[in-house]
Amino acid sequence: MNTDISQQLQQQVVQAYEQVTALRIIGGNSKAFYGRADDRLLSAEILNVSGHRGVLSYEPTELVITARAGTPLAEIEKLLDDNGQMLAFEPPAFAESATIGGTIACNLSGPRRAYVGAARDFLLGCKIINGKGEIMSFGGEVMKNVAGYDVSRLMAGALGTLGVLLEVSLKVLPKTEMVETQLFHCSSIEALNKIHSWSQTPLPISASSFHDSVLRIRLSGAAKSVQAARDTVGGESVDNAEQYWHQLKEHKLDFFATEKPLWRISLASDIETFTAENDSNFLYEWGGALRWLKTETPAEIIQQAAADVDGHAILFRHSEQQTCFQTLSPGLLRIHQNLKQGFDPKNILNPGKLYPEL
Amino acid sequence: MYSSENIESKISKTALIQALQHFMAAESVLFDEEDLKPYECDGLSAYRAIPLIVVLPETIEQVQRVLTLCHENMIPVVARGAGTGLSGGALPHEQGVLLSLAKFKNILHIDPNRRIARVQPGVRNLAISQAVDQFGLYYAPDPSSQIACTIGGNVAENSGGVHCLKYGLTVHNIQQLKIITIDGELLTIGGSGLDSAGYDLLALMTGSEGMLGVIVEVTVKLLPKPERAQVLLAAFDDVVNAGEAVGNIIAAGIIPAGLEMMDRLAIQAAEDFVHAGYPLDAEAILLCELDGTNEEVSEHVSKVRGVLKQSGATEVRTAKDEAERLTFWAGRKAAFPAVGRLSPDYYCMDGTIPRKQLPQVLKAMADLSKEYELRVANVFHAGDGNLHPLILYDANIPCELERTEEFGGKILELCIKVGGTITGEHGVGMEKINQMCVQFNSLELQQFHAVKAAFDPQGLLNPGKAVPTLHRCAEFGAMHIHRGELPFPELERF
Numbered sequence: 001m002n003t004d005i006s007q008q009l010q011q012q013v014v015q016a017y018e019q020v021t022a023l024r025i026i027g028g029n030s031k032a033f034y035g036r037a038d039d040r041l042l043s044a045e046i047l048n049v050s051g052h053r054g055v056l057s058y059e060p061t062e063l064v065i066t067a068r069a070g071t072p073l074a075e076i077e078k079l080l081d082d083n084g085q086m087l088a089f090e091p092p093a094f095a096e097s098a099t100i101g102g103t104i105a106c107n108l109s110g111p112r113r114a115y116v117g118a119a120r121d122f123l124l125g126c127k128i129i130n131g132k133g134e135i136m137s138f139g140g141e142v143m144k145n146v147a148g149y150d151v152s153r154l155m156a157g158a159l160g161t162l163g164v165l166l167e168v169s170l171k172v173l174p175k176t177e178m179v180e181t182q183l184f185h186c187s188s189i190e191a192l193n194k195i196h197s198w199s200q201t202p203l204p205i206s207a208s209s210f211h212d213s214v215l216r217i218r219l220s221g222a223a224k225s226v227q228a229a230r231d232t233v234g235g236e237s238v239d240n241a242e243q244y245w246h247q248l249k250e251h252k253l254d255f256f257a258t259e260k261p262l263w264r265i266s267l268a269s270d271i272e273t274f275t276a277e278n279d280s281n282f283l284y285e286w287g288g289a290l291r292w293l294k295t296e297t298p299a300e301i302i303q304q305a306a307a308d309v310d311g312h313a314i315l316f317r318h319s320e321q322q323t324c325f326q327t328l329s330p331g332l333l334r335i336h337q338n339l340k341q342g343f344d345p346k347n348i349l350n351p352g353k354l355y356p357e358l
Numbered sequence: 359m360y361s362s363e364n365i366e367s368k369i370s371k372t373a374l375i376q377a378l379q380h381f382m383a384a385e386s387v388l389f390d391e392e393d394l395k396p397y398e399c400d401g402l403s404a405y406r407a408i409p410l411i412v413v414l415p416e417t418i419e420q421v422q423r424v425l426t427l428c429h430e431n432m433i434p435v436v437a438r439g440a441g442t443g444l445s446g447g448a449l450p451h452e453q454g455v456l457l458s459l460a461k462f463k464n465i466l467h468i469d470p471n472r473r474i475a476r477v478q479p480g481v482r483n484l485a486i487s488q489a490v491d492q493f494g495l496y497y498a499p500d501p502s503s504q505i506a507c508t509i510g511g512n513v514a515e516n517s518g519g520v521h522c523l524k525y526g527l528t529v530h531n532i533q534q535l536k537i538i539t540i541d542g543e544l545l546t547i548g549g550s551g552l553d554s555a556g557y558d559l560l561a562l563m564t565g566s567e568g569m570l571g572v573i574v575e576v577t578v579k580l581l582p583k584p585e586r587a588q589v590l591l592a593a594f595d596d597v598v599n600a601g602e603a604v605g606n607i608i609a610a611g612i613i614p615a616g617l618e619m620m621d622r623l624a625i626q627a628a629e630d631f632v633h634a635g636y637p638l639d640a641e642a643i644l645l646c647e648l649d650g651t652n653e654e655v656s657e658h659v660s661k662v663r664g665v666l667k668q669s670g671a672t673e674v675r676t677a678k679d680e681a682e683r684l685t686f687w688a689g690r691k692a693a694f695p696a697v698g699r700l701s702p703d704y705y706c707m708d709g710t711i712p713r714k715q716l717p718q719v720l721k722a723m724a725d726l727s728k729e730y731e732l733r734v735a736n737v738f739h740a741g742d743g744n745l746h747p748l749i750l751y752d753a754n755i756p757c758e759l760e761r762t763e764e765f766g767g768k769i770l771e772l773c774i775k776v777g778g779t780i781t782g783e784h785g786v787g788m789e790k791i792n793q794m795c796v797q798f799n800s801l802e803l804q805q806f807h808a809v810k811a812a813f814d815p816q817g818l819l820n821p822g823k824a825v826p827t828l829h830r831c832a833e834f835g836a837m838h839i840h841r842g843e844l845p846f847p848e849l850e851r852f
């Protein structure tokens with residue numbers, strides 16, 4: 001399906017700007033749970049981008065794909081797969097309806113993130129509608145581009161608070177020839193030690209996880225190098241492990257089936273002690289740099305603990321999310337507010353989704 | 359020629375010097391003509407200006423005080439690293455303070471477990487890799503200027519190098535920054551994890567050309583040194599075939615660590631200069647570096663060799679040992695100075711294009727070269743479509759610089775026309791300010807100004823650079839047509 005509804009979307013934003021009406025931007029609604037629940041969003045008018053879809057250009061040898069924001073993520077992944085390529089940051093879909101625009105707006109990345117980069121690292125350019133209803137393009141379809149400020153990357157993770165994504169251009173990579181997974185039984189400290197000794201050598205590690213005394217390492221690359229790496233790291237070989245990594249990425253593992261609030265904590269990979277929680281409430285990814293935690297502990301305590309180690313914690317899934325993202329320092333908050341003012345002066349785009357002040 | 363934006367400052371030069379000397383050693387505040395002279399330009403020496411004062415602070419607190427003082431008195435501030443920039447980014451402001459970060463040259467901390475190094479902004483790019491070598495690690499972005507340029511300058515320009523096709527640019531390889539805003543506030547951007555809360559200010563700062571804040575600390579990510587690196591040298595009797603070979607390698611599912619192209623003139627210049635053993639009868643050569651584990655490299659070398667032959671390479675060589683690998687690269691790395699020996703002056707351009715446009719663009723450049731009667735040597739990061747045409751000229755011949763600049767401008771506009779950009783890694787600075795009006799429309803430029811205002815509402819940091827005012831574009835637009843329309847029809851013409 002290929003439809004351009006940019007004019008319609010633009011008109012709706014222009015009208016909202018004139019009448020100062022808040023807009024709640026929706027793609028596939030697959031990640032609606034992510035971000036703050038704000039009263040302004042509950043009463044907001046819906047701006048639905050999902051009808052704006054279609055791949056605009058894709059040439060495998062250029063390693064670039066450009067698509068309208070409402071294009072289903074699955075459609076893009078299928079097209080790339082047919083051509084032996086992939087979105088290397090392994091974005092979680094969380095539902096079939098997931099769109100590429102929502103993927104970039106949330107800047108969520110899967111297991112490979114620690115080894116190749118996040119969604120923002122693969123974003124080359126985008127077309128947006130700002131809060132005044134102006135359509136603009138930044139970045140482009142080339143690998144290197146330093147003309148003007150990097151407004152494209154600023155959109156990644158902004159949750160639509162600075163602009164409505166209309167089109168995105170992403171760098172893609174060839175799929176790897178061979179994938180193997182090795183498994184180890186060990187404590188969390190042993191797991192981190194192993195990971196750190198490997199990460200200082202050039203092994204083709206493409207994912208790692210630790211939970212309930214099991215460390216898993218995924219190796220991907222040229223067949224010979226994966227085979228050699230498997231001998232180096234040792235452990236037990238796991239068959240059909242791709243299903244495990246898929247379930248991890250999509251939060252379909254049993255670990256994620258919980259009523260408790262789910263926290264996403266990003267910190268330096270070698271922090272051993274984080275909180276005194278029972279181990280099975282933790283799941284590590286990204287070589288230890290990402291920790292999922294299920295806990296009823298109050299937000300202030302979790303976020304303070306994260307701040308103490310120079311990291312940050314996001315309340316990822318929960319019913320009534322008021323405090324969701326780590327509090328910014330006053331200086332950074334001021335810059336955030338100024339930027340919001342510069343892109344969306346009447347504060348109509350997803351108000352309060354990221355921070356109450358934005 | 360460069361005329362800086364006029365800013366009404368509130369303090370005399372003498373009073374400013376006194377105020378600066380209040381918290382900095384006398385030798386760190388320069389104001390005599392002869393002391394200022396070394397700072398009059400960066401790597402783009404065609405543009406020169408003498409700053410009012412040069413300061414060389416040593417501590418973060420001093421930088422904060424310099425900025426507070428300048429902010430209170432409406433004094434422009436231009437940050438400077440090593441001054442190797444090629445777009446006039448560090449060109450001084452005549453009424454302003456040039457803030458050199460040259461004294462910030464300490465490596466503060468190396469953490470092999472986390473694979474990071476925390477360094478001061480004046481640390482040279484290569485010094486980082488040298489310092490972490492003992493841990494088997496290195497810092498991947500490697501601009502050809504890496505022996506001289508600073509990490510602060512690299513962040514400000516989002517610099518790349520021959521290895522960025524596989525390992526990314528500066529923006530992909532840093533984790534945290536400490537910056538001072540124009541009102542003297544110290545901000546920490548990024549964190550110890552792989553991401554941080556809020557907007558991606560780390561990306562916004564990277565490539566911001568000293569317009570948003572002064573970088574006073576950088577935490578870089580390090581990579582384990584590959585087990586093995588091997589380089590192939592392929593000769594072609596047709597530039598178009600060489601261009602196609604680049605796409606074919608990628609189509610084979612291989613991302614080389616580096617993929618560089620040189621044309622006939624560049625090959626000859628490099629060969630005369632460093633005797634790398636390049637084939638002199640070739641129209642173009644490709645240098646393709648493959649790295650990874652031992653097994654992987656062997657596998658890829660044979661694959662790439664096949665692809666190169668199939669793409670019409672007349673000769674494919676593999677470096678027989680590490681010494682020969684370095685020799686192959688020596689020619690490429692010395693290409694700029696080598697070309698410099700062919701002519702009294704050269705002008706280095708920096709457009710990026712979609713790779714598939716390479717043959718057309720090379721052809722069009724050859725035509726322009728005839729039209730302007732100026733020779734061009736081509737050295738470029740072929741893997742990512744980043745061109746570095748070097749225009750040869752002689753500044754002593756009347757009007758030749760002007761003709762060169764016009765020719766250069768035409769090349770940049772050509773890059774935009776085929777879907778590319780006016781700058782891949784050298785930045786806009788002062789040099790490409792007019793072409794910004796061609797690449798972006800007035801709404802986009804206004805949005806850039808809004809970003810600037812979020813950090814520096816008075817426009818005191820590096821005034822007149824990177825993003826043109828709409829009036830400047832209107833002036834420029836009188837001669838140029840944007841995307842088939844008259845640009846800025848809403849603005850009056852001068």
Ligand SMILES: Cc1cc2nc3c(=O)[nH]c(=O)nc-3n(C[C@H](O)[C@H](O)[C@H](O)COP(=O)(O)OP(=O)(O)OC[C@H]3O[C@@H](n4cnc5c(N)ncnc54)[C@H](O)[C@@H]3O)c2cc1C
Nearest residue numbers: 439440441442443447501502508510511514517518568573
């Ligand atoms: C021979 C040669 C080869 C080159 N090869 C490459 C290449 O392969 N790839 C590439 O990308 N570039 C290359 N360059 C360009 C140049 O080396 C890079 O742009 C480099 O990053 C500039 O670093 P610098 O320390 O010299 O910065 P400067 O030239 O001093 O400054 C550059 C810009 O950064 C700002 N700035 C500097 N330090 C700070 C700071 N601490 N805080 C805020 N702003 C700051 C300045 O205001 C200015 O706008 C080359 C240059 C030469 C001369």
